[in-house]
Amino acid sequence: MVAQWEHIDFEGKTWRQPNKKLSSEKGRAVVPLASQTLELLSDLRMITGHTDFLFPAHNGENRPMSVATMPRALNRLGYKGKQTAHGFRASAKTILTQNGFSWQLTEEQLGHGPKDKIVAAYYREGSLDLRRPMMQWWADALDAMERGEPLPDSKPYRI
Numbered sequence: 001m002v003a004q005w006e007h008i009d010f011e012g013k014t015w016r017q018p019n020k021k022l023s024s025e026k027g028r029a030v031v032p033l034a035s036q037t038l039e040l041l042s043d044l045r046m047i048t049g050h051t052d053f054l055f056p057a058h059n060g061e062n063r064p065m066s067v068a069t070m071p072r073a074l075n076r077l078g079y080k081g082k083q084t085a086h087g088f089r090a091s092a093k094t095i096l097t098q099n100g101f102s103w104q105l106t107e108e109q110l111g112h113g114p115k116d117k118i119v120a121a122y123y124r125e126g127s128l129d130l131r132r133p134m135m136q137w138w139a140d141a142l143d144a145m146e147r148g149e150p151l152p153d154s155k156p157y158r159i
Contacts, residue, residue: 003053005052006052008033013033016029017030032128034138036139093106093107093110099137101154101158104127105127105131105134108131109131133159134157134158137152137154
């Protein structure tokens, strides 16, 4: 998914991804954004907000960043053979479920809709209100990890 500024809703605190298969609001995956994410996006908008893309190509602002950019950056940082960009999703799912967030919520956050066609037909709105506090906890947990502190208690974030 190529992140475009037109899909970021700062007021609604969401990233609406069009054309996703996940059965949520009118065929769009809706990703809740934590306060730290909104702050980072606000800073990024000062740099790339004049383009369509959050991360434009370095040699042409009318194109998104190459899909090879993240793997190359991880390799240069010394993570070759140790970590992939997609691996961060698996790490997030593992840490979230280990801290009491439901498997279903983490699956939905990753954009995985219900496998059962009948359930998917009725599963329109998703659980955005339940995923918001989960993603805020995730952002707070990442901050704690960066500072070398224990993870925050997840119970106040779970509804």
